[in-house]
Amino acid sequence: MSTTVSTPVPPKDATGQPVRLxxxxxxxxxxxxxxxxxxxxxxxxxxxxxxxxxxxxxSFKGAGDASPTRAWNLPETWTMQNWQDAWTALSPALWRTFQMVIPASIIAAFLGSLNGFVLARWSFRGANLVFTLILFGMFIPYQAVMIPLLQIFLDANIPSGVPSLILLHVIYGIPITTLIFRNYYMTIPHELVEASRVDGAGMLRTYWSVILPISVPSFVVVLIWQFTSAWNDFLFAVFFSSSQNGPVTLALNNLANGAMLQNYGVSMAGALFASLPTLVVYIILGKYFVGGLMSGSVKG
The missing domain is CATH 1.20.5 (Single alpha-helices involved in coiled-coils or other helix-helix interfaces)
Known part of the structure; x- marks a missing residue:
């Protein structure tokens, strides 16, 4: 005995057309x-x-081939001379920029971590006021304090160039690093800090043995932020350094002004050289950047 399976018929409207589900x-x-x-x-x-x-x-075009009217065209003759000239002009400034950016990023990150821990987990009278005053430094325009800041550095006999720029980027990096670390440390269970106190650990011991080892996500975020900010800075470089002791942004500006009327290719190759370190940092650590930001976004 065979069983016939009927195929369901789609519903139809008044005109006989199938009704769309x-x-x-x-x-x-x-x-x-x-x-x-x-x-x-x-x-x-x-x-x-x-x-x-x-x-x-x-960056691969010769002097006669690089012009605004031929910007979209491929080079008629590919040349590496622009890259060689740009490297010769920028390599000393690149080395000075690394000497400035690396310590400025590490010092600002470490100080921000200490501030964030104290303000988040070692409460004291007036902690919120101190935190507000620290954050206030983020909203002061650099241009508004540049002249008095320059006068303070001159009166204090702080050498121009790398030493001045390191100090400046550490000072102006503390507010944002403190904010990031404080938000991250607010998500840490309070019982973890209390347990270290019960074991007899003081504030510095708790920070060094308990808090610092679990702060890697925030350190990645802060180091990327500080590295990029210090590397791309131009305003501080103009006021507190010269072409002989300044960072790569200042050297790139001088290169562009000197090569603009002769060969656009050198300026373009120099721009690529100057942007390569930050690009490498994002490629290597970029996947940890968003995760580190989100890890401290639950509480604030």
Whole structure:
């Protein structure tokens, strides 16, 4: 005895046309939204990569080939001379910038970590006021204090160049590093600090043995932030250094002013040299950056 399986017939409207199910409509809307997101993503990538394309191909053009009217064209003759000239001009400044950025980032991160721990887990009278005053430093425009700050450095006989820039970036890095570390330490269970107190550990011992080992995510965020901020700074470099002892941003500006009327390719190659270290930092540590930010975003 055979059993016949009937095929379900889709519902129809008054005109005899099949009625579209709600699931099909939802799938169609989802597909349209996803398509629009991809289109927006492609447009955003193009906006970012088009200038990079012009920058890259111009760095391989000769003096006669690099011009605004031929910016989109590939080089007629590919040359590495621009890169050699840019390296010769910028290599001393690149080394000075590393000497400035690395200690400035590490010192600011360590001081911000200490401040954040004390303000988050070692409460004292007036802690909120101190935290507010520290954060107030983030909102003071550099331009408003540049002249008096320069006079203070001159009166204190602080050498210009790398020493002055290290001190400046540490001072102006403390507010943002304190904020990031405090928000992260607020998410740490209070029982962890209390347990170390019960075991007889003081504030510094608790910080060094308990808090510091679990602070890696925030340190990654702060180091990336400070490294990028100090590396790309130009205003402090203009006021507190010269072309003989300044960072790469100042040297790049001098290179562009000297080569602009002769060869755009040298300026473009120099810009790529100057941006390469920050790009490498983001490639290596970028995947930890967002995670480190989110780890301290629960409480604040």
């Amino acid at each position: 709600r699931q099909d409509k939802g799938r169609e809307r989802f597909g349209l939204a996803r398509t629009l997101r991809y289109v927006a993503l492609v447009l955003g990538i193009m906006v970012v990569l088009v200038p990079v394309y012009v920058l890259f191909i111009t």
